[in-house]
Amino acid sequence: MDKKQLPLAPLRDRLTQYVKEHDLRKTPERYEILRVAELAETIFTIDDLMQLMKKHAKFQVSRGTIFNTMELFYDAGLIIKHALATAAHYELRTDCNPKAYTICHQCNSIAKVSTSTAKLALQNLKVRYFNTEDKLLYIHGICRNCQAKNRQEARKKKQELNKQDKNKNGKRKS
Ligand SMILES: [Zn+2]
Numbered sequence: 001m002d003k004k005q006l007p008l009a010p011l012r013d014r015l016t017q018y019v020k021e022h023d024l025r026k027t028p029e030r031y032e033i034l035r036v037a038e039l040a041e042t043i044f045t046i047d048d049l050m051q052l053m054k055k056h057a058k059f060q061v062s063r064g065t066i067f068n069t070m071e072l073f074y075d076a077g078l079i080i081k082h083a084l085a086t087a088a089h090y091e092l093r094t095d096c097n098p099k100a101y102t103i104c105h106q107c108n109s110i111a112k113v114s115t116s117t118a119k120l121a122l123q124n125l126k127v128r129y130f131n132t133e134d135k136l137l138y139i140h141g142i143c144r145n146c147q148a149k150n151r152q153e154a155r156k157k158k159q160e161l162n163k164q165d166k167n168k169n170g171k172r173k174s
Pocket of ligand 1: 104106107108109142143144145146147
């Protein structure tokens with residue numbers, strides 16, 4: 001069996017192992033941040049995590065601590081870091097399934113595409129001589145909300161133009 005296909009150990013255990021292997025202190029902050037991050041269930045930014053910490057954490061930590069902890073989590077393979085043009089987005093790395101995301105270039109929102117769709121698109125993608133850890137696909141475009149907003153704005157513009165035309169025609173007639 002392919003080594004990469006093995007399921008990943010629980011996040012807490014992986015953090016404990018990383019801390020042990022790197023002779024780091026087993027600080028309660030790291031475990032609390034991880035516990036709260038697990039409540040996010042989806043992609044989150046540092047700001048999102050700060051909000052979650054305010055609501056659910058047993059004690060508060062600084063933004064700097066969260067940022068540094070995210071870097072540690074990333075090094076430990078606990079999170080996926082989405083390096084986007086806007087703020088960095090994070091996601092807990094609970095499995096090695098292929099993942100796909102849509103990124104709206106109008107509102108900068110990022111959303112996860114269903115796992116089955118991502119699997120279908122990426123399962124056969126293999127790169128020779130490269131030890132693949134994660135397969136991530138980014139699809140850039142315009143999200144549903146922005147499409148609706150754009151349609152509404154286009155309609156409004158058209159109505160205004162029609163009104164202007166009618167006014168012009170009316171004036172011509174009189
Ligand atoms: Zn959008």
